[in-house]
Amino acid sequence: MSAVFNFTFVPWFRSVAPYIHKFRNQTFVVGVCGEAIAAGKLPNLAQDLALIQSMGVKIVLVHGFRPQVNDQLKAKGHAALYSRGMRITDEVALDCAQEAAGQLRYQIEAAFSQGLPNTPMAGATVRVLSGNFITARPVGIVDGVDFQSSGLVRKVDVAAIQHTLDMGAVALLSPFGFSPTGEAFNLTMEDVATSVATALHADKLIFITEIPGLRLRPNEPESEDNPIDTELPLAAAEKLLAELPPPEQPSDAAFYLQHCIRACKGGVERSHIIPYAVDGSLLLEIYVHDGIGTMIVDEKLEELREATADDVGGILRLIEPYEKDGTLVKRSRTEIERDIGNYTIIEHDGVIFACAALYPYPEAHTAEMAALTVSSESQGQGDGEKVLKRVEQRARAMGLKSIFVLTTRTMHWFIKRGFQQVDPDWLPEARRRLYNWDRRSQVLVKKLT
Structure with a gap:
């Protein structure tokens, strides 16, 4: 082993150790957009989540499936309909969402089951448990638009999720919920992740997204050293949201920001927006001082x-x-x-x-x-x-x-x-x-x- 490697590895590992100690037994809710899975990021993401869990962090994973549902709709010759950034879920779209959710759960469980030698998953035993943890209600008719089977989170089964985490398993949630009468509702990953993080009083809510992060002054030219704001106090984040146009799609700056603010106001002290395009972005955000994305905080951490x-x-x-x-x-x-x-x-x-x-x-x-x-x-x-x-x-x-x-x-x-x-x-x-x-x-x- 080279002396150069020793010289760089030892100080790095020592610098990471305080974060490992701090986050042990904490709960992180991680929302992964469907675009990340479609881009082939799932294997590395599963490895990183398994590594984080091995260091004592409790993981709730919520997956999105926007592009997967759209692919199913396209295969059936049916148009994807949206309003106010939310899918209008008719009967065909609901069937497509159920098919996509089933396929993605299978893929995610398979990714956490890989224990190949010479990979971070070697020797790891990661159980993934899912269930009907979410009670939902219909969005209804908004500004004359009937969202049909699109829903919002009504209640989170905190006891069941906490029991899953206490068993040492990753709790996996799809963006689906059911009414007390048994109706299925298509939800958004962002609403589910935010609602779960708030209900669990999670220590972090992390969105792995299409965007690299946020800038407090988006109209100013980016600097090479710091193209994004790595930390935004809640008050500054709320001010930024008020200045941005209402989000219509996930690539809009306000799309994830609104959910991070909601989580912080609901008692989650730290909410993060990080890019899936950077390999290891989850590790970089959690275990490196300045991180790689944008963190919204309900308190000044310094x-x-x-x-x-x-x-x-x-x-x-x-x-x-x-x-x-x-x-x-x-x-x-x-x-x-x-x-x-x-x-x-x-x-x-x-x-x-x-x-x-x-x-x-x-x-x-x-x-x-x-x-x-x-x-x-x-x-x-x-x-x-x-x-x-x-x-x-x-x-x-x-x-x-x-x-x-x-x-x-x-x-x-x-x-x-x-x-x-x-x-x-x-x-x-x-x-x-x-x-x-x-x-x-x-x-x-x-x-x-």
């Missing part, structure tokens, strides 16, 4: 706060690379545990991306800011400045007149933010006794107004 004892491990992982290259002085776990109340951190989705510690010298009316660190994954996004401002606020609250730092490599960053270089003799006596003259750190001071 939290700036004081550290607690639970954060010691995350701080150690964050500062370790900078201790190894000499940027930071090495600190032991015991030191960090002892001083944890001095630390300020930025946490994003359970992972610490920035930190700094404040050590006061009240007799000199100053304090040292130490171990200011920003993860390489989020540098350039202002996290260092956010931590600095929070540390300054803490120092002012203590009645201190200044803060100082010792640095060997980041002098210019601090000078740009109002620090001035001073001689080491300026240091408070207690800190001056600990100054390492061999390291030759620069001393920079900022007055607090």
Whole structure:
């Protein structure tokens, strides 16, 4: 095995580990559009879902079948009818939908049953269970259009789905529901997935779709670095939806956005829109910091706060690379545990991306800011400045007149933010006794107004 592979694999796997821990025992509802299956993405998608499930995530899979139903209709010489982005399901379309649903369930179950050697499914045992989990009601007549056998979700059998998940199986739902009188209704994948995610209080709703994601300002030219917005707060998503035209087809920006907003308002904190065209998009969205699609959140996931004892491990992982290259002085776990109340951190989705510690010298009316660190994954996004401002606020609250730092490599960053270089003799006596003259750190001071 090459040293290059070791060098890239080990840091990558370590960076993924916090997400694996965080998502264990969480519930994800994944809605897959029928176009993804028609495009041949099902085998890899099944492998990725099996891999995610093996790491302790509970999976509810809802499949769409829009193109498959249209193919059935075309074979029978019957036109596909839509209004307001929803299928008008006459008797022929209902038969076609039932045929397509049966075929797709068979294909999905077969995909989860493949255990070929040298594939991610080798040795995996994934049970897929489905059932009549959805009670439906008719759409009825809207603006003079009779939607016939098209329906909406009336009730989700939460207990049955939860029992399926607790058994360690993937719960598979087709976009079909039945009325208490036994009538069958053709539903939309998006309505089913959103209703199920809300009823289960799922941790994530993920749509695997035809579109790459969303842009908050769709009329502005795309940048090469960031063609989409990877995270939209719920308020911004609602504002964007109000500015977009009503969706008529899945490729319209508002089509999936409306369901993500509905899910977030219903208690699902994170809803995602990701592209099926990118192989492994599900893994990239879940286990990489910035993801690959657009995430709508009911809260700002980034939290700036004081550290607690639970954060010691995350701080150690964050500062370790900078201790190894000499940027930071090495600190032991015991030191960090002892001083944890001095630390300020930025946490994003359970992972610490920035930190700094404040050590006061009240007799000199100053304090040292130490171990200011920003993860390489989020540098350039202002996290260092956010931590600095929070540390300054803490120092002012203590009645201190200044803060100082010792640095060997980041002098210019601090000078740009109002620090001035001073001689080491300026240091408070207690800190001056600990100054390492061999390291030759620069001393920079900022007055607090």
